[in-house]
Amino acid sequence: MATAKTPDQPFNANKKQPIDTLIHARWIIPVIPEQRVYENCSLAIDDGTIVAILPRSEAQHRFTPTDEHHLDDQVLIPGLINTHNHAAMSLLRGFADDHPLMTWLEKHIWPAEQKWVAPEFVGDGTRLAIAEMLKSGTTTFSDQYFFPEATAGAARDAGMRAQIAFPVIDFPNAWSRNGFDAIEKGLALRDDYRSHPRVGLAFAPHAPYTVGDETLKKIAIYAGELGMAVQMHLHETAGEVERAVNDTGERPTQRLHRLGLLSPEMLCVHMTALNDDDITLLQKTGAHIAHCPRSNLKLASGFSPVGKLLAAGINVSIGTDGAASNNGLDMLLETNTAALLAKAVAGDAATLPAHQALAMATINGARALGIDDVTGSLEVGKAADLCAVDLSALEQQPLHDPLSQLIYTANGHNVRNVWVAGKQLLKERELTTLNEEELRQRAGVWRDRIAGRLN
């Protein structure tokens, strides 16, 4: 975990320091240190990095910014980190709702994917998803989908921070012939992005039931040698765990542990249906969790015991899952759902309070992706990944507590400004690197294609 540093340039009262950007906000919630809400402070950015957080009067005295922003009714927080997405699936949003899970997959999603998934679909879907994510305050996402080169390119071009977790599946699919082929292709893509400051690669063995031991062992070895992150759908439903025990004699967590995959590099996605042994294993190995509450609810997957996991010291982050099972990528809404649901599941209204929910959506996400030295909190020395949320809406009044209002009344619609690595990607709700009209038009083309109105 990164700790706060002092700015590297000493304060000289006689000479103002030129910087790129100075943001004055009504409130700043840095996440680290925990549970702080700074009022009427400013955040200074130079060369993409946070160089100071300080009282407004002092900031205006000390810096000469090229660019200055006054966010009078807004709270500035770390950019949100969505640790599980299938961005391209935004094109299948609302395409087949209200079906039982296996009908949904086998009769609707898989056939549609089989017919349509190709680089063009992935590029268009990912750009649509990135636009939605930026408009709702997300600055970093982890993505797991076919043709990850198209996802990576879209993230790179839009200026987002992304972990491209390339899918490894033992059986043939549109992108790869088998697990080894996927690993080879994924590692080649990693070479292409080796020195990229915002886009990194990770392994995404799809799920215990689609990837065999040999492939998983290979991933464990590569991940260890290359210092790469791994993410995997795990314990998504009680049925999955039951079938695994029947088929292999092991619970999926036990099997992954035996194969050397449970470690601080591992992000376990979903994690409903957990027993005490599972929780102890996670605790012992330092593996992380991506909690996707809205997808778990909508697909009736089960309830993750988030309060218990957090109490055990396990790092729980938040993911939206793909828009086909959510049906959106709004991290504030997802975090709100996580906070509400955790209380009911734990049977205690004090479980997962607002400040902890915000930490899950930011610093815990950065830890889960192994990039907490770069992002996840507003600290000097970290990248200027920022989200500014308006708290002036009528439905947020009276404003007794900005942190409460942020978690319990705000959603993506209240996000007004977003920066990634110091570059403003959302400016008063306008995207700066993506053309919204074009995205809308492309989404219409895909709607018509999928409905069979076009070929």
Added chain:
Amino acid sequence: MATAKTPDQPFNANKKQPIDTLIHARWIIPVIPEQRVYENCSLAIDDGTIVAILPRSEAQHRFTPTDEHHLDDQVLIPGLINTHNHAAMSLLRGFADDHPLMTWLEKHIWPAEQKWVAPEFVGDGTRLAIAEMLKSGTTTFSDQYFFPEATAGAARDAGMRAQIAFPVIDFPNAWSRNGFDAIEKGLALRDDYRSHPRVGLAFAPHAPYTVGDETLKKIAIYAGELGMAVQMHLHETAGEVERAVNDTGERPTQRLHRLGLLSPEMLCVHMTALNDDDITLLQKTGAHIAHCPRSNLKLASGFSPVGKLLAAGINVSIGTDGAASNNGLDMLLETNTAALLAKAVAGDAATLPAHQALAMATINGARALGIDDVTGSLEVGKAADLCAVDLSALEQQPLHDPLSQLIYTANGHNVRNVWVAGKQLLKERELTTLNEEELRQRAGVWRDRIAGRLN
């Protein structure tokens, strides 16, 4: 339940019919008949009443409206019906979050209410709540709070439809000395509104643990004689049911049934912790349910078995509860939460599909309040209580299915226009009967008072 009627004036091709308002919408979802989505149709209003729903070309041929609206990207649905609210508590939104239920009530909410609740508080809080409700598509609400005359007046003046369920509590409070005093005051208020077209009164015995048998019997008699609705917090938590069984030897539903209160006039609010006998009683007596999922989650009250209740043919409606335990009054968000949660609780993703969720938020609410002859669906002869929701946002593309997008991607922010009894109360997100700046300023005054910054 009202059935569709034909317009009373016959179509004469040579003479156009003058009407007040004609609304052309991209989609109209009438709720009754079920599961219909009309494309490019129009809804005609005269004298506050729906007089026709017909294809756009025919509508333009047939009517001369005073007022005409083109809702090109919007879906027109029945105004949403919030069957459980404590509107004035909006002033306590976010005032004491993340506390265990009894700490929240005993250390925070009750002391604040004891200090502040008076007609001025109720008037200001209710106006703030009405503004929020209108901006998020609600046209009818049922409210349970002290000084119901202030609530009724605010609803009347703002043009909303409301059921004012006056609180009956056996112990002294700011508004009434005891249960009989509350009944007397409430019935006097009913006299004041006897002929009001939009505001009606109902009994709200607070909860089984705050109202004794004598008072409940009295309410049962009056309600029967006067044809008045009753609503009551019931089975909010497993603890409440347990304590009732310990104290009285009866489950709360059994006790209410013995006292003659379970009937089609009864609206049971919350209803988690239900066993099969409870469900059979509800089924047999025709009592209704107000399901408040976000409040139940946030206060860790429990999970209502909504799928099971609907399958038993019980009428389940949706309420937000007060903003102090939600923290908002957004019925689209509440309905979305209800739909997602019901699937997970039932363990079946096909439970509570989009069309049924919309019915819960509209016609089921009207039935629960006993006003389904007036509102709850878009049918000729019913009041023109309408909500128009924009489906053109980027996070709603591609639009494979408007009903799915409405339930799974929209929230209050997407509501653009609202009519109650034919009068437009929200016009492209601007309130027509309430002054938003004044509401914001009053909320600020109450924030300062409650924080002790003002007296």
